[in-house]
Amino acid sequence: MQVLQVQLEIRPDPAEVGRARRWARSRLAGSGIGVDESLSETLILLVSELVTNAVVHTGCPAVLRLFLPGVATGAESATVRLEVVDASGRAPVPRCAGGGETGGRGLALVDGLADRWGWMPDGPGKRIWCELDRCAEGREPAVAYGGGAFEGLAFEAV
DSSP, rough: OOOOEEEEEOOOSTHHEEEEHHHHOOOOHTTOOOSSSSHHHHHHHHHEEEHHHHHHHHHSSSEEEEEEGGGGGGTTEEEEEEEESOOOOOOOOOOOOOTTOOOSOOOHHHHHHEEEEEEEEEHHHHEEOOOOOOOTOOOOOOOOOOTTTTTOOOOOOO
16 A cells, blocks of 8 residues: 655744644645544644644654555555654653643543554654554544554655
8 A cells, every 4th residue: 555655844833733733634635534534633633732742842843744545545444644753852751630730631632542652762852653543434442552553664754
């Protein structure tokens, strides 16, 4: 199966989160994933969370990558992968946010929405990734952590 890789460079500025969402939405539409599919809205929410974490917690530029199944494959059950690579070597730390806190729930949300997610060192920084399985019968609940269909594969920047 063909996989299309697209990427967007992110500046360490909170305004980049909205730009990343708009960019991802347009790339999904171009890949044949409809804006009305639950996969699309879930992926946009995951983009928002991971880009926000990179912008707010690292203060470093980042790169957002989407790995999308090729339109020609007709893959109703393909996997969509999202990665955010930043230059901070600090590991992501899930928090237990209190009821009145306005932040600290991002990784818990990623864990609940993604079918798989994880992180790994990437040069001097890190790569945080998540995957969503596009199912012909609709989205299934997230059940796994770690690993992933694209784990261990090397991709060249475009």
